[in-house]
Structure formats: structure tokens, C-alpha cells
Amino acid sequence: MSATALPTVPRARRVLPGFGLTLGYTLTYVSLLVLLPLATAFFKTAELGWSEFVAVIAAPRVLASLELSFGAAAIAALVNSVAGLLVAWVLARYDFPLRRVVDALVDLPFALPTAVAGIALTALYAPSGWLGRWLAPLGIQVAYTPLGIIVALIFIGLPFVVRTVQPVLEDLDAEVEQAAATLGATRLQTFLRIILPALWPALLTGFALAFARAIGEYGSVIFIAGNMPLRSEIAPLLIVTKLEQYQYAAATAIAVVMLVVSFVLLLGINALQGWSQRRLGIARTT
Amino acid sequence: MSIRVAGLHKRFGEFVALENVDLEVPAGQLVALLGPSGCGKTTLLRIIAGLETPDSGEVFLQGRPATDLPVQHRRVGFVFQHYALFRHMTVFDNIAFGLTVRRRRDRPPAAQIRSRVADLLALVQLEGAADRRPSQLSGGQRQRIALARALAVEPEVLLLDEPFGALDTQVRQELRRWLRRLHDALHFTSLFVTHDQQEALEVADSVVVLNHGRIEQRGSPREVYDAPASNFVHRFIGASQELPAIRRGGRVAIGQLPSVSVAGPDGNYTAVVRPHDVTVDRTGPGWRGQAVGVRVIGPLVQLEIALEGRGGDPFLVELSRERYDRDAFAAGDAVRIGLRRFDLYPETSDDSDRAPPESVVLEGGPEAGRE
Numbered sequence: 001m002s003a004t005a006l007p008t009v010p011r012a013r014r015v016l017p018g019f020g021l022t023l024g025y026t027l028t029y030v031s032l033l034v035l036l037p038l039a040t041a042f043f044k045t046a047e048l049g050w051s052e053f054v055a056v057i058a059a060p061r062v063l064a065s066l067e068l069s070f071g072a073a074a075i076a077a078l079v080n081s082v083a084g085l086l087v088a089w090v091l092a093r094y095d096f097p098l099r100r101v102v103d104a105l106v107d108l109p110f111a112l113p114t115a116v117a118g119i120a121l122t123a124l125y126a127p128s129g130w131l132g133r134w135l136a137p138l139g140i141q142v143a144y145t146p147l148g149i150i151v152a153l154i155f156i157g158l159p160f161v162v163r164t165v166q167p168v169l170e171d172l173d174a175e176v177e178q179a180a181a182t183l184g185a186t187r188l189q190t191f192l193r194i195i196l197p198a199l200w201p202a203l204l205t206g207f208a209l210a211f212a213r214a215i216g217e218y219g220s221v222i223f224i225a226g227n228m229p230l231r232s233e234i235a236p237l238l239i240v241t242k243l244e245q246y247q248y249a250a251a252t253a254i255a256v257v258m259l260v261v262s263f264v265l266l267l268g269i270n271a272l273q274g275w276s277q278r279r280l281g282i283a284r285t286t
Numbered sequence: 287m288s289i290r291v292a293g294l295h296k297r298f299g300e301f302v303a304l305e306n307v308d309l310e311v312p313a314g315q316l317v318a319l320l321g322p323s324g325c326g327k328t329t330l331l332r333i334i335a336g337l338e339t340p341d342s343g344e345v346f347l348q349g350r351p352a353t354d355l356p357v358q359h360r361r362v363g364f365v366f367q368h369y370a371l372f373r374h375m376t377v378f379d380n381i382a383f384g385l386t387v388r389r390r391r392d393r394p395p396a397a398q399i400r401s402r403v404a405d406l407l408a409l410v411q412l413e414g415a416a417d418r419r420p421s422q423l424s425g426g427q428r429q430r431i432a433l434a435r436a437l438a439v440e441p442e443v444l445l446l447d448e449p450f451g452a453l454d455t456q457v458r459q460e461l462r463r464w465l466r467r468l469h470d471a472l473h474f475t476s477l478f479v480t481h482d483q484q485e486a487l488e489v490a491d492s493v494v495v496l497n498h499g500r501i502e503q504r505g506s507p508r509e510v511y512d513a514p515a516s517n518f519v520h521r522f523i524g525a526s527q528e529l530p531a532i533r534r535g536g537r538v539a540i541g542q543l544p545s546v547s548v549a550g551p552d553g554n555y556t557a558v559v560r561p562h563d564v565t566v567d568r569t570g571p572g573w574r575g576q577a578v579g580v581r582v583i584g585p586l587v588q589l590e591i592a593l594e595g596r597g598g599d600p601f602l603v604e605l606s607r608e609r610y611d612r613d614a615f616a617a618g619d620a621v622r623i624g625l626r627r628f629d630l631y632p633e634t635s636d637d638s639d640r641a642p643p644e645s646v647v648l649e650g651g652p653e654a655g656r657e
Contacts, residue, residue, distance in 0.1 A: 175370040178337050179432075181357040182364040183384035183439055193387070197374040279374055 038259060044252040056253045061229050062238060066257065069235040072146060073214035076153030080210045081203055083154075084161025091162070092169035106162050109155055114219025121152055122224045144226030149234065152220045157210030164206035168199055200276045208269040215262055288313040288475035289334060289443055294343035296329055296499075303329040304340070305499040311443075314473045316466070318480055318490035322522065326499040327479045331445050334477065336360045348442055363436030363474075367448040369428040371420040377431050378416040381406055384439035406434040409468070426457040433465075437474075446478035450485065462489045483523050487511065495519050515642050517631045520558050527602060531555040531630060538646070541596060542573040543625065548646055554633040558643070561588070561604040563627040566615065572622030575601065577615050582607070589615055591623060624648075 045053065056062065091103055109117065125132045125142035132143060142148045172195065180190040218236040225232045235258055242251035289311040296304040303326045311317045319327040332338040334345055336357035345353045352360055372380050379386075381403045385394055394402070407413050410430040420428055429449060436444060449465070450458035466489050469476060480486050486493050487507040495502045495510060495518075503515035514520035531540045533552055539545040540557050565572075566589060578600050579590035587610040590600035603623065615621060629643035 173368075173370065175366045175368065176372060178357075179364065179366060179370040179435075180372075180383070180387075182335060182337070182360075182362060183387065183435065184358050185383070185387040186358065189387045193383075194372060 041252045041255050041259065044249055045256045047249045048253060052249075053253050056250045057257055061233070062235075062254055064230045065233050065235040065238045066254070066261075068146060068149070068233070069215055069258070070261065072149045072153055072234070073211050073217075076150050076157055076214050077207050077211035079150075079154050080157045080161045081207045084158055084206060084210075085165055085199070085203065087158070088162045088166040088169055092166050107159050109157075110159050114156065114217065115223065117155055118152060118220035118223030121148070121155060121220065125151065125224065143224055144228075144232065146225075146232055148224040148226070149221050149232060152224050153214040153217055156217055156220055157214050160209035160213060161203070161206035164209065165199060165202045168202040172198055197276075197279075201273050204269055204273040204276065208266055208273075211269075212262060212266060215258065288315075288348060289477060290346040290349075291330070291334065292344045292346075294330065294333060294345075295341045296326070296333065296338070297341060302499050304333070307343070307499070307501060309494060309501065309504075311475060311477055313475050315475060315491045316469045316489065317477050318486035318493045319477060319496060320480055320483060320486040320493055320523075321496035321502075323481060325496040327481075327496050328447055330496070331447055331477060331479050334443075335362050335364050335445050337364070361439070361442045363433075363439065363441035363444040365429070365432050365436050365444070365446040365449045367451045369420070369425075369432045369452075371428055371432055371435070373420055375419075376416065377407075377412070377418050377420070377423070378403055380420065380431060381435045381438050383435065402438065403434075406438055409437070410434045424457075425453050426461055429453065429461065442475070444474050444476040446476060448479055448481070451480070451482075458485070465489060487523075495522065497522070513645070514629070517556075517558070517643070520629060520631075520643065525561050525602065525604075526558045527561070529557045529559060529596070529628075530633070531557040531628075533630075538630065540573075540625070540628070542594065544571055546646065546648065548630070548644065550630075550644060555630045556633050557625075557628040557630055559625055559628045561602045563625060564601075564603045565624040565626055566591075566603055566605065566613075567622050567624075568613065568619070570622055572624040575621055575623060577617055577619045577621055580615060580617055582610075589621075591621060593623070 048056065087106065091099065091106075122143050123129050125135070125148060127133070127136045127141065127143070129143070132141075135142060140147075142151055176194060177190050180194050185193070216236060218234075218240075221234055222237055225234060225237070227233050227237055235254055239251045239254050242248075242254070289309070291307060291309050294304050294307040296302075305326075307326075307330060309330070319330060321327045329338060333340050334347075336352070336355060340353070343353075344351060347355075347360060347362070372383065375383070382399050385399050385402065388394075403416065404413075407416060410433060412427060412430055412434075415423065415427065415431070420431065423431065433449075450461050453461065462485055478490075487510075490507060492504065493507055493510050494504045497518050503510055503519045505513075505515075510519060510523055514523060520526055529540050531538050532554055533539075533548065533550060535552070536547055536549045537545040538548045538555070538557075573593050575591040575593040577589055578592050579588075581588045581590075585607050587605045587607060589603040589605065591603060592600050601623070625648060627645070627647045629645050631643050632641070
């Protein structure tokens with residue numbers, strides 16, 4: 001009898017076992033590693049009252065530094081999105097001597113200690129440096145100005161865009177571009193209407209990563225920035241300054257503002273990315 | 287003459303893809319380019335479309351030289367094996383693409399584009415699909431959308447690269463008959479590439495057989511099957527098998543079969559035989575053998591026969607179901623076979639040898655040639 005009885009169907013069988021376990025692990029891990037330290041910042045900030053908190057944040061020096069940090073990071077990430085797309089395009093589409101070397105060079109800003117990058121960039125762009133010497137007569141001063149901060153942030157953010165866009169470009173079906181050409185599309189039309197929409201999600205991810213990295217960047221910036229309050233002082237540096245003056249709660253207050261703003265911006269970019277991915281059609285069966 | 291190419295050469299590194307190819311496709315015809323993979327058929331199609339440039343030779347579309355014309359201006363519709371639909375666009379936008387990329391003064395007004403897309407969707411029988419995305423369609427539906435997209439710009443010629451190659455057997459049969467009907471209704475000039483002889487013979491007005499970058503034969507489906515121009519075409523189109531043959535003094539002897547008189551030089555030959563050009567009986571003259579396998583495939587019956595003195599794979603014979611029902615052969619039965627028709631090639635001929643065969647037709651079976 002029991003041989004003919006059908007086994008009861010277990011509810012929602014998954015192909016891979018252990019969903020409950022891995023979900024628990026993921027939540028614990030993220031909590032321990034990310035949430036807990038961040039929560040500490042919030043708790044520390046709570047030592048300030050609301051009015052004190054507002055007083056710390058509304059100080060002109062703090063506002064200027066926040067504006068500089070987010071503004072420079074956004075500009076650098078934008079520049080990287082365009083320039084990184086070009087680099088990724090060349091690496092994905094063309095074969096040229098030393099291509100592998102160039103490909104490896106792209107990752108170098110990841111590996112380089114940020115202080116080294118900062119010192120090297122400062123030496124280059126200082127009024128007496130190799131590049132600064134030629135820019136100074138034109139009235140362009142890079143080192144010790146917000147422009148220098150943007151240059152440093154572009155430097156450290158480049159790999160993010162290249163590395164997210166390149167694999168998607170390599171994956172693009174050349175036949176789709178040929179189809180567009182047989183239908184009469186010019187190269188520009190093919191790029192704008194066929195290639196770019198396919199690259200959007202990757203480009204947004206690259207932008208978000210470069211942007212996030214630039215907001216928190218410290219090492220490479222402080223050498224080239226000049227760090228003049230109200231002009232070229234970034235928020236992370238101001239936090240360090242407050243810490244050195246034993247104003248722990250004030251330091252964490254600035255950190256909390258940076259956290260919240262970053263989180264909201266990244267959440268927005270993620271939502272945008274999810275939306276564009278849905279537009280692309282998830283199923284990729286050919 | 288809608289499409290004409292003359293003296294086309296193309297090589298990729300050491301590999302010769304096309305060697306001195308001349309081809310004409312008259313207006314309104316549906317022509318198949320047939321050949322094994324690597325024979326150059328897709329390269330030829332892509333050169334006509336302008337997606338590839340020939341090393342030398344000329345392409346003419348509607349009688350006008352087009353060799354140096356960029357793809358965008360050739361007015362060819364191209365259908366890819368893997369559809370190449372724009373994944374991020376709806377079906378409507380896919381079909382309208384060729385119209386919306388036109389310069390402002392050549393671009394039809396939006397209302398006209400809408401009605402044109404609606405007409406095309408009706409033509410490919412997918413009226414309700416305008417707002418879907420390609421990922422929501424089946425393979426057959428996607429290929430029909432790809433065809434509608436290609437037709438939207440009113441191309442002068444339609445080029446199809448293995449259009450049904452990625453589809454299931456049933457869908458591809460349905461779709462190729464539909465393509466034929468569509469072609470009969472609209473009379474566009476089309477050239478399609480396939481490696482499937484069934485598809486070529488069933489759909490095309492005319493079949494071009496390619497091998498190693500050269501055209502082996504050009505003819506109607508019936509001509510290339512019944513009168514293959516070379517050993518290669520014979521073996522490539524339809525099933526065929528080889529038997530050694532010897533000619534002495536104008537008589538050809540094949541194994542135990544009674545010799546038949548066929549004038550020509552003495553020597554060793556290869557007789558190429560189609561499985562349905564063979565007769566099978568239990569007695570009488572003919573080559574003795576034993577049935578080793580019987581397969582009933584719908585209206586056809588395949589017999590595998592081990593012939594005396596012939597090694598290798600069993601000899602394949604195809605009978606009609608009607609013939610089989612009269613004389614139900616079973617595995618193990620002793621049988622005699624005769625030939626109804628065979629083609630003689632010099633024994634030394636291979637793929638590169640393009641001499642036509644001597645066809646031998648024995649109307650009344652093997653006895654007819656007996657003396």
C-alpha cells in the first residue's frame with residue numbers, strides 16, 4: 001500500500017537547499033560588519049541634543065565641507081562615467097599591442113596606497129610640477145584647490161566604471177548593431193539608441209561605486225587639497241580634525257549626515273538601476 | 287536582375303571563404319544558398335548586405351553598383367539566425383526602428399508609422415504583441431517580429447541568414463511554409479542561407495549549392511536532386527551510398543548485379559545510389575543479401591541489408607509503405623536487391639572534382655539491361 005501512496009508534496013521546494021541558513025548568515029554578517037559600527041556612530045551622535053546637533057551641522061565650515069565632498073564626488077563620478085566608458089569601449093572592442101598592459105593599468109588606482117596617489121598627483125599639479133607648470137600660465141591652478149580634489153577623486157574612481165561596463169560591452173551582441181545598420185541607422189543613432197540603453201544599468205552601477213568611493217576618500221585628497229577651511233576642506237578631514245580636538249560627538253554628527261545622504265543617494269541610484277534593468281528585459285534567451 | 291555578384295573573392299587569413307563567385311538572383315525569386323558549414327554561404331550573404339567587404343569582385347543591387355555602398359544605404363532587409371531584436375524596446379519600437387531613424391524630412395509622420403507597424407504585425411500574425419518585449423515572445427514569434435522589422439523599411443531585397451536554424455523542427459516547418467506563402471503574396475526578392483537541404487528544397491524557387499567557397503550547382507530543387515552536377519552535390523543533397531563499379535568494353539558490373547551496357551572508357555568507377563532507387567525481392571536475379579534491420583517511419587520503410595561480399599555499414603533501402611505491406615520483410619530474411627537508377631563517377635573523384643556523372647536509368651529494374 002505504502003508503495004503506491006504518493007509522497008506529500010513538500011512546500012516550495014528549492015533546487016538548492018539551505019535558504020534559511022544562508023539568509024540568517026547573510027543578515028548576521030551584514031549586521032555585524034556594516035550595521036553595528038554605523039549604529040555606534042548614531043548612538044554617539046545621540047549624546048548631542050537636537051539643538052547641539054543642528055549647531056554642529058549648520059556651522060558654515062561644516063556645510064562648506066559637506067557641499068565640497070558631495071559636489072566633488074558627483075563631478076568626479078560623472079567625469080569617470082564618460083571617460084571610463086571610453087576606456088572600456090577601447091579595451092572591449094579593439095585589439096592593439098599592449099592591450100593587456102593597459103587593461104592591468106586600469107586596476108592600479110585600486111592597489112596604490114591612496115597617500116602615494118595624493119603625493120604623486122600633488123607633485124604633478126603643483127605650480128612647479130610637470131603639468132602644473134604648463135597650466136599655471138593659463139591661470140589654471142589645480143593643486144590646493146577644489147579642482148585638485150576632483151582630479152584626485154577621478155583618479156581613484158576610474159576602475160569602478162571601467163570594470164563594471166567592460167564585461168557588459170564584451171557581452172553585447174554585435175549582430176544587434178548590424179541589424180540597426182541594415183535598418184538605416186547611422187553609427188551615432190546605433191550608439192545612442194541601441195548600445196547606450198544596454199549599457200545603462202552597468203554605467204549606473206559604475207557611477208554609484210565611483211561616487212560612493214569618492215565621498216569617503218581621504219588619503220589621496222588631503223595632500224592635493226590644501227585643506228583651507230570653507231574652500232578646500234573635505235568633510236572626512238573635518239571629522240578627523242574634530243576627533244583630534246576630542247569632539248567625538250561632533251565628529252560622529254558629521255559622519256551621520258554623510259551616511260544618511262550617501263545612503264539616500266545610493267538607494268536612489270539602485271532604484272534607477274533596477275528600473276532600467278527591468279526595461280531591458282531580464283530574460284536573455286537567444 | 288535584383289541581385290548580381292561577379293567575381294567575388296574573400297579570404298579570412300589563410301581560409302578561403304569565397305573563390306570567384308558569380309550569382310544572379312532575378313527579381314521576385316526566393317533563392318536558397320545551401321551548403322555545409324564553412325562553405326562560404328553566410329559570407330556571401332553578408333557581402334551582399336554590406337556587412338562584410340569582398341577582397342575583390344562586384345555587387346549590384348537592382349542593376350546599380352553597390353560594392354562601395356555602406357550598409358545603411360543598400361536598402362536590404364536582413365534577418366539573423368538569432369533574431370538580433372532590440373531587447374530594451376517593445377515589439378512596436380523594434381518594428382518602427384527603421385522608420386524612426388530616418389532623417390526628419392524622410393521620416394513618415396507618427397500616425398503613418400503606427401498604421402504601418404499595425405499592418406506589419408497583422409502580416410506576421412502577431413497583432414496583439416505591439417507592447418510586449420522580445421523576452422516575452424517565443425523563438426518563432428521573435429523571428430516573425432525580426433522579419434516584420436526588416437520589411438518595415440520596404441527593402442529592395444530580403445536576406446535571411448539561417449532564419450529558422452534556432453527553432454524546433456515543428457516551428458521551423460510551419461514558419462518556412464508561412465515564409466513561402468508570404469513570399470508568394472508580396473513577391474519580394476529574397477536570398478536565404480541554410481544548411482538544411484529539406485528546407486532549401488521545400489521553400490526555394492531555385493537552389494544554389496556551395497562548397498569550399500565555390501558554387502557547385504544552381505538549379506531548381508528538382509534539378510539539384512535528380513541531376514546533381516557533381517559528386518559533392520550528389521552526396522550532400524539527399525541520402526546516397528556508394529558501390530564500387532567496373533566497366534569493361536562498354537559494360538558496367540556492380541557486385542553480383544547483372545552487368546548493364548553503358549558506353550564509355552574502361553576503368554574503375556563509383557556508383558552512387560539513392561536508397562529509394564533500389565528494388566527488393568525475395569527471389570530472382572540481383573545481389574544477394576540479408577535484411578538486418580527494418581524501420582517503419584510513417585509512410586516510409588527503411589531496410590538495412592547486409593550484401594554478400596560488401597563490408598562496412600549495411601546497405602540502406604527505402605520502400606514505400608505500400609510496397610512493404612505486400613511483402614513484409616523482417617530482419618533475418620534473405621533478399622535480392624536490384625538498382626533502378628545509379629550515377630557513375632570516376633573512382634578517383636572527390637569534393638574538388640566537379641565533373642558531372644553519367645546517369646544510368648534502368649526502367650524495368652535490373653533485368654532490363656540483361657542479355
